[in-house]
Amino acid sequence: MLLLSHVGFSFMEDLVSTVTARGLKVYVLSSLPEPHFQASRPGALADLADDVRVTDGHVLTPRDVEDHLDRLEAAGASVSCCLTVWEGYRHLMALANARLGVPDLDEKQVLELRDKLTLRNRLADAGLSRGRASALTPGTLAERQRDGGRYFVKPVSGIASFGTFPLTPGTTWADLERIAAEARADTVYASAFTADGMEFLVEDYVPGREFSFEVVVVDDEPHVVAVHEKCEVTETAGTVLENACVSPPTSLSQEEIGVGIRWVASVLDTLGLGWGCFHVEARHAPGGWDLIEVNPRVGGSLISPSVAALTGGPNLLDLWLDSLLTALRPDGFRKDLKALSFAEDGSTPSGNATFFRVFFADPGTIREVGLNDGLPLQPVVTHVLLEPGDVVESSSREVFLGQLLWSMDLTGRDAVLPELMPASERAIEIVYETERA
Structure with a gap:
């Protein structure tokens, strides 16, 4: 199993434990850690994995992945699949799995999902979002502030809520330039943004309470294994902090959850997302469901162990890995997955809450x-x-x-x-x- 690590981390301890529990060897390809971790982290990875390769740069590239697969192949290693939880490397995971013959998203799909400007408008065109987005420039900033509506600013391609915030009359172009400068100077997060730096969009504000759907898609069939309600969200001048989550949701009826599950299925179908693990962030208001974003990975913080506590069994990382390992013969896994997932009517087989x-x-x-x-x-x-x-x-x-x-x-x-x-x-x-x- 090939794991891609960003600057030596990306939940490597959790991932290695998940892989070795299945009797598989672990190969790690990591970008160069930050300076204060360069003396310690490669050795820590070597203690975890059967094989570790650390590149000379802080960001992995497609060539790094191709060359490493060549090296493993020349050494006689048989790699089952590739996995990473670092969203900035999700397209590299897709590249590796395509070469290994493992069904997965393709690189183009991943990069399209990470382009939140195009994604918003594509779903609006399909009738699945009531909001639209535009590139943020000094001109569009002034226009939105003049019309007095509610808008939200975020990077076109970003991560960790970095630089996401509601637009206010006091927002200035200098604020955006300051955040972009922070992104460029941040060794860990700089690679998650576009090659040209940090570009921003401004979109219609999506009203309502915030939720996330944890979805595993196998051969075009989506399975919602958990629905989390973000019961505390703090919007600040420079970011959005997701403070607390509960699952199943407390403020929705079973019927409303069911409508959300069917809406998520329509979103995934419209985008042609037939394989993978997704953290779909959405808001629910009296007018129905609307999208925040589609992340082609497990959710952050404690989403994965929350799924384990809910199902009484596998966590979300387990399910994602098993979906890759069984992708060529998915029927048995798909049956197990269906047994622990929400039904289309919004009901859950679990008697647990988190x-x-x-x-x-x-x-x-x-x-x-x-x-x-x-x-x-x-x-x-x-x-x-x-x-x-x-x-x-x-x-x-x-x-x-x-x-x-x-x-x-x-x-x-x-x-x-x-x-x-x-x-x-x-x-x-x-x-x-x-x-x-």
């Missing part, structure tokens, strides 16, 4: 950080990602502090959540060296 919260750090130097054990329900997954001494810089992208996942019976969820949600805001306690006023 709630998770993501914590973001503020700028400053961390003095203390730890878990609060005085919670009404203990989490089943705990990740604290920063530690004392870490310095958090001001940025237009989210800086993760940690994340926690809770699991509960669906029948008892309504009794648990009202107490758990506010208490969970204090689940990670953090103290900075200089407290902010």
Whole structure:
């Protein structure tokens, strides 16, 4: 199994565990880590994998992938498939799988999905979105601000909510230039944007509550394995922070979930997406469902373990990997997948529910950080990602502090959540060296 790693990370520990659990060898192709990780991270990867290749650049290229596959083939290795969770390399994964003869999206489809300007207007033309988008220029910025409507700004091709925010009368072109400069200077995130730098679009604001559909598509048949409601979303001047999610949704009826599942199927069909794992972000309002974006990968934060807690079995990474490994003979996997997925009418076979919260750090130097054990329900997954001494810089992208996942019976969820949600805001306690006023 070939795994593509960006600057030495991209959830390699989780991916390697998932692959080796199936008795497969792990080959890792990674771009060069950031300077402060160059001494340690390649060795850590070597301890994880059977074979590791680290390139000279911070960004993997198609030639890197082709050359590495040539090297593995010359060494007699038999590679089953390729996987990456780094969206900026999803087209490289598609390239590798095409060469290996594994059914997957093709490179062109991936790149089209990542072009959010064209995607929005393509779905509007098909009647699947009520909004439209335009390239953001000084001229279109001034026009949208003059007409006084609600609009949203985002990179044409981006990641991690970097540079996504509602347009306001106070937004200036200098703000956009500052965010673009941050993107160019960010070793980790710069590769996720277009080759010409960070280009922005402005689109009609999509109203409503926000949700995500976790979908595995096998041979043109989509299976929705989870629907998450983003029960807390914070829109700031430079980014959008997704603070907490619950699944199944609490504010939708079964019928409304069913309509959403059928709408997602129509979106995927219109875009010709017959294989893969997708994190489809959408909003629901009285007028129906509308798209935020289609991500050709697993969702971030705790989406994958949330799926495991919901199904009582495989997480989303497991399902994506198994869909690749069985792609040439998918019938058995497809039967198993259908048994744990939502039905078209919006019902779920699971009696479980999940709630998770993501914590973001503020700028400053961390003095203390730890878990609060005085919670009404203990989490089943705990990740604290920063530690004392870490310095958090001001940025237009989210800086993760940690994340926690809770699991509960669906029948008892309504009794648990009202107490758990506010208490969970204090689940990670953090103290900075200089407290902010």
